[in-house]
Structures are given as C-alpha cells and as structure tokens.
Amino acid sequence: MKTMKKLIALILTLALVCAAVVSLAEGEKKSFKIGICNLVDDASLNQIIANIRERLDEIEGVEFDIEEDNCNLDFAVLEQILSNFIADEKDLIVAVTTPVAGMAKTMTEDNQIPVVFAAVSDPMNPNVALVDSMEAPGGNITGSSDYLDTNAVMNLIFAANPDAKNIALLYNSAEDASAAPIAAAQEFLKAKGVNYKEYTGSNITEVSQAVDAIVADGMDAVFTPTDNTIMAAELSIYEKLAEAKIPHYTGADSFALNGAFVGYGVDYANLGRETANLVVEILVNGKSPAETPVLTFDNGTATVNTETCEAIGFNYDEIAKAFEPYCLQIKPITFAESFDDLGK
Numbered sequence: 001m002k003t004m005k006k007l008i009a010l011i012l013t014l015a016l017v018c019a020a021v022v023s024l025a026e027g028e029k030k031s032f033k034i035g036i037c038n039l040v041d042d043a044s045l046n047q048i049i050a051n052i053r054e055r056l057d058e059i060e061g062v063e064f065d066i067e068e069d070n071c072n073l074d075f076a077v078l079e080q081i082l083s084n085f086i087a088d089e090k091d092l093i094v095a096v097t098t099p100v101a102g103m104a105k106t107m108t109e110d111n112q113i114p115v116v117f118a119a120v121s122d123p124m125n126p127n128v129a130l131v132d133s134m135e136a137p138g139g140n141i142t143g144s145s146d147y148l149d150t151n152a153v154m155n156l157i158f159a160a161n162p163d164a165k166n167i168a169l170l171y172n173s174a175e176d177a178s179a180a181p182i183a184a185a186q187e188f189l190k191a192k193g194v195n196y197k198e199y200t201g202s203n204i205t206e207v208s209q210a211v212d213a214i215v216a217d218g219m220d221a222v223f224t225p226t227d228n229t230i231m232a233a234e235l236s237i238y239e240k241l242a243e244a245k246i247p248h249y250t251g252a253d254s255f256a257l258n259g260a261f262v263g264y265g266v267d268y269a270n271l272g273r274e275t276a277n278l279v280v281e282i283l284v285n286g287k288s289p290a291e292t293p294v295l296t297f298d299n300g301t302a303t304v305n306t307e308t309c310e311a312i313g314f315n316y317d318e319i320a321k322a323f324e325p326y327c328l329q330i331k332p333i334t335f336a337e338s339f340d341d342l343g344k
Helices: 002-026 043-057 075-087 098-107 150-160 176-192 204-217 228-243 253-257 268-283 306-311 316-326
Strands: 031-038 063-070 092-096 115-118 141-143 166-171 195-200 221-224 248-250 262-265 301-305 329-333
Touching: 031 043, 031 075, 031 098, 031 268, 043 063, 043 092, 043 228, 043 253, 043 268, 063 075, 075 098, 092 098, 092 268, 098 115, 098 141, 098 176, 115 268, 141 268, 150 176, 150 221, 150 248, 150 262, 150 316, 166 176, 166 204, 166 228, 176 195, 195 204, 204 228, 228 248, 228 253, 228 306, 248 253, 253 262, 253 301, 253 329, 301 306, 301 316, 306 316, 316 329
Parallel strands: 031 063, 031 092, 092 115, 115 141, 166 195, 166 221, 221 248, 248 262, 301 329
Antiparallel strands: 262 301
16 A cells, blocks of 8 residues: 555656646747848848847847848858858747848748748838738748838928929839839929929939939939938949039938938937837747738937038938927937947
C-alpha cells in the first residue's frame, strides 16, 4: 500500500512538473528574431530604424535579436534580403517604405510571417494593395503611414510667394508612393490657375539633370512628396536650387536637413517608436496584424532650413509668420547629412 501511495505521489509530481514545462512552453516567448529591411540610405528612413531599435531596447524582460539590411534601391537585392529573413525563420519582418512592404507581403503569404511596414505613404494604393482597410488590414500585415497632406504644402508655397506662377513637380515616376501626392498637387495647381511642369528621375544622376532643367526653365518653386529617390539625391541638388533662389518644398524633415528649403510632414522619430510599439503588440502581446489598425500621424510640422532660407533671399521670421496659419508647428533646422550629426 505504501509502495502504491509513493507511486501515486511520484506520478502526481511528474504530472505537475510536466504541466509546469508545458505552461512555460506556452507562455510568453522572451526572445524574438526580427529582420528590418530598408529601401535606401537616407536620413528619414535611417531615423525611423534608429528609433525602432531604441524603443525595442527599452522593453524589459524581452530580447529582440535584430538583423538589419538595406537593398539600396536594388530590387533583386531586396528579394534576396527577404528570402534570407524567411530562411532564417524570423519571427517578424519590418519593411521600411512601400516597395519593401509590397514585396515582403507577397513573399510571406505562404508562411504568414508577420510584417510591420513603416513609412508607407498610401497603404490603400491599388497598385500595391497592402491592406484591406486602414482599420482592419487583413492578412499578416499592418504598420505605420507617413501620409502627406499635399494641399498643406501647396499652401506654404503661396504663403511664401503669392505671385508664384510656375511650379516644378520633382519626383520618381516609378515610386508608387509619389503618385497620389503628385496627382493632388496637379489638381490644386489647376484649380488655382498656376502652371506646373513635371521633372522626373530614377537615380541621382537623372535627378541632378532634372534640377538643371528646373533652373534653366526658371521655375518659381519645386514640390517633391515623400519620394525616396529624390531624398537620396537631395545632398547633390540642394546647392543648385539655392544658388538659383528656387525654394524646394518637400514631404519630410530629412529633405530640409539635407538642404531643401522646407520639409513638411510627420515626425519620423516618433513614427519609428510607434512602429516599434506595433512590433511589441504583435510579438509580445499576441495581437493579430490583420486586426491591428494602421497608424497615421499629424502632418502639421514645417521644418525650415534656415541656411537655405537665407541663401534664397527669405527672412526666416517672416517665413515663419507666413506659414503659421497652415502649420501646427514650425521648426528651424540647419544643414547636416544625418540627424545624428546635428549639434556636433
């Protein structure tokens, strides 16, 4: 009888140990593998990734093993990067920009690795079809959008120069993210009775040549949306435009950091942190990407490069006063190649 009681006790003990092991196995995973893929090396996108990393480092009790790569606008390289992430069985992929997000969604449809995108200007763009809706993305994907209020940027152009008659639209026609804001700019300018001309380029050399044409044509101002190709070229073109006294109005503060007159749009540092919070919600808290709304942000900040402002003949205080009715905030900035270089 004693032997039987001991046997029963042993069985119960083993059962409790097994239950504890199962409970631990089914509990929160304390380590996750994340792959971050960037489209191109530019100040805005780098700032997003830096803030994703910084925010994830703050999460206590969880280790995030992050592998980061950059395809530098080469889509064959992009496919290889994503293939490597999938082969390495990443727990989640962060896709920075629309092209990266589109390919990541396509390549993870079978294995259903969660994808969190960042800085996608128009997640509902039918050419990409990333999400079913902003509130319920569907599938294995959600993320953050840097949607640009194009009309607000147009208002800044005419607040600074009410007599502007000829506006250049500078962008890469192959970037899906640029299509909607360029169309919105055209509609705005047509309604206002102002002439516009499109100038396009798919690499730094072509963009530089397009700017030469803008200068030769004597355009009054230039508009560029959140176009990654133009952003990558900004360091090569800002002096040409400043010397010609042509203000460049753009869709992100990183353009202004790199020499453009104005960058109008979201706070990319905050966008990065909020994107990281989405990663935490999905991996740590078990939220479904399909049911996690896409994040959008206020576009109300105009960042003015004070050095360029002076070079093209504007007074910063007067510009800030003129912009005030159209912005929630106006921030001065001075030239640097990256946000990390500010103040050094």
